[in-house]
Amino acid sequence: MALANLFKRKASGPPASGRADRGLLVFEHTSEVIRAERLLKESGREIRVMGPPPEIQRGCDLVVEFPLMEKLDILRILDEAGTAPLESVPVTGPLLSPVDLFQVKDFGDHLMVRAANMKLTVDKKTRTIVNVSGGGCPDVPYIAARLIGRTLDEAPAPREIGHTLCGYALELAHAEMVRLCSS
Structure with missing residues (x-):
């Protein structure tokens, strides 16, 4: 070498x-x-x-x-x-040892990724975001409204539209979901 x-x-x-x-x-x-x-x-x-x-x-x-x-x-x-x-x-x-931020739950037709206190759920067949939940930051409702109903490819990155810890955690969940749904 x-x-x-x-x-x-x-x-x-x-x-x-x-x-x-x-x-x-x-x-x-x-x-x-x-x-x-x-x-x-x-x-x-x-x-x-x-x-x-x-x-x-x-x-x-x-x-x-x-x-x-x-x-x-x-x-x-x-x-x-x-x-x-x-x-x-x-x-x-x-x-x-640090704690992994991600928890993944498979609900059959849907997959949920939790990062810190934020959860992102998608339809596994269509890759459509069906739910955003968690957190208590003021930008969560706005981010959820922009993501729900769009596919992972169509939805804006949460970091582009959110500016709080909840938005950051949702960005992590989104990136992990994209990684999981691409494999």
Whole structure:
């Protein structure tokens, strides 16, 4: 194997959580998590937004899981952008494993994906969004009205029309639903 290939980033997603080579970034506000996610993905980093383990719940209800070997570069990127985390915690055991944000429920003709407190349900045959529920943010009714009755391909991305934690969680559910319905 060529030496250059040893340092190439993998195209696949990040390794399974709970491994000693992962760390968690803890932020005060959800908007900081969203900004950090965008910055780090744009820089080619393999990160995931997850729910925090109970032992480190501070600030908002999300953490960023990242490759621990890239900690210094990641912290530099975030610091330069004015989005430094409250803390960086290595995943040292199963108690510090982040919680997956997604729950999937198959109802036969319909499939529901829950991300955090938001749920998106589609008709499996037509890929039409039949329900949006959850959350308590003021933009949820507007987002739901724009999505229900449209297919996954026709519906606008929730991040384009929502601006709250509920809109962000619905974007995650939408992206997961698209992934599940495409396989």
